Amino acid sequence: MMGAVTKPTIGIIGTGAIGGFYGVMLARAGFDVHFLLRSEFSAVAERGLQVDSAPHGMLTLHPVQAYSSAEDMPPCDWLLVSAKTTNNANLAPAILHAAAPNARVLVLQNGLDVEDSLRELLPDSLHVLGGLCFICVHRTGPGLITHQALGAVNVGYHSGPAADEQARKTLVEEGVGLFRAAGIDSTGMPNLHQARWQKLVWNIPYNGLSVLLGAGTIALMADADSRELIKALMAEVVQGARACGHEVPAGYADHLFMMTEKMPDYWPSMYHDFLHKRPLELAAIYARPLAAAKAAGCELPRIEALYRSLSFIDRRNT
């Protein structure tokens, strides 16, 4: 466990909206944060990072410890992986370069089993954890991030050298402690896989429909037909989770539905990916849950229809 005096060094692998927001919050809380960037490196090295946050006001970080190559990064105790899942196979080398021995790799991505493909490519000495971000945030330009609402990160242990349940719990608490120290809500999750299914109850309807119907949450929640479709898609996710052995708490889908009604107009990350002609995260958010449910003998026809429609759109868009 890290001492109270020496704060851990943190590396951000992929400084988009998520990585940029949490990195800036952690840096402002006094952590030593190092940001890996690709296309936006020059802009951020020159002008810094700026988070326009509805709850927190305008947050700037300048200068930024920015890197265009992971080889130049110092050994990091925690690595926050916030690049797109569509690029996971290429992330492992960067993680290896930036990881201190026994580093904790926290995967802040959406979708099911997103840790698995990374895990295979990393040495056993590294801990892999998963983090679920409940946040409305998007990138508006190089180094510019708009934070509309929410912000919690829930943390669970995926795999690695932690010897027993107590060791895993200690690592999760350490991760939770980082975020809390930066003023961010965070809770440990005893079952990461189940928690990823639960998060899909939101992501599967809203991410896909934002692209398919060209609509943000306010428009989707204002129309009787899209509301029914969202409810039906949520019910299928719950059904899929259950078929895979993960009971979703009663009323959880209703809770997310009502929470979304209270949110400002939010256009999920998939919509921004579509708009900027980036590949959509369809494998992580749709294909893998569909395959897992199917392997458990459970068909999810509405999700499958949505997935096939999005695949068609994605292929024509990129």
Added chain:
Amino acid sequence: MMGAVTKPTIGIIGTGAIGGFYGVMLARAGFDVHFLLRSEFSAVAERGLQVDSAPHGMLTLHPVQAYSSAEDMPPCDWLLVSAKTTNNANLAPAILHAAAPNARVLVLQNGLDVEDSLRELLPDSLHVLGGLCFICVHRTGPGLITHQALGAVNVGYHSGPAADEQARKTLVEEGVGLFRAAGIDSTGMPNLHQARWQKLVWNIPYNGLSVLLGAGTIALMADADSRELIKALMAEVVQGARACGHEVPAGYADHLFMMTEKMPDYWPSMYHDFLHKRPLELAAIYARPLAAAKAAGCELPRIEALYRSLSFIDRRNT
């Protein structure tokens, strides 16, 4: 039955792509055809109708017996109803004005039970028949129609004063005879309701997906995911038909699928309606089949998801 000497007078109620094409073909075959128009009346009265037909070449009809009001039309023995189903409630008065006593009203519209709403508003003395058009045709401007391929009209009896099966059969043959006299393939259908379900096996996937995915048949048939989605939607239509007591012949969906692969790039009428911000024919093509299947205890989840998505799009478009 009509004599061989006096050809029946034909009225076209709604001169769009379908009404214009068949009206021109019938007029060129020597029938006395009268066209009811709304917004395009002046253009057609002045410049006539022009059908650019891939199989038949350039067909022009000029002058056209065009009317802006059904009150001015002569009594017609046959009325071909080819306006949009979204306007059916307003069509009955026009039909009453233009109908000879004992007229045959042939409804050339897509969707399930499209004759029912008209039937309720018409006197018992009128025959109502349904016609299914297998044709790739669209309107390109006022009085301008492009005919890409196919053309058959299959005719079935819906309701009216025909006393028995033989009388109904005679009326159907009379309708079939009109089209054949104009060089158009036509077959009588013993069960109109079943035939309408069968036609939906094509319309439900292709009409909706053309709007949802912004794609014509060539693009939809070229992508592995849209192909699977089309097949799954077709299978649900067959399932719905069966639940309602209408067995669709084995291999019928495959036949339509393969036929579509051989067609030129076709953008269904629903796409053109969407493009021109006209209301989509969702009640006839989606809501009624879904309700009929549901009443028979059969859920069609992919069709329902497509219907709800299209309803959202339609509401924002018009």
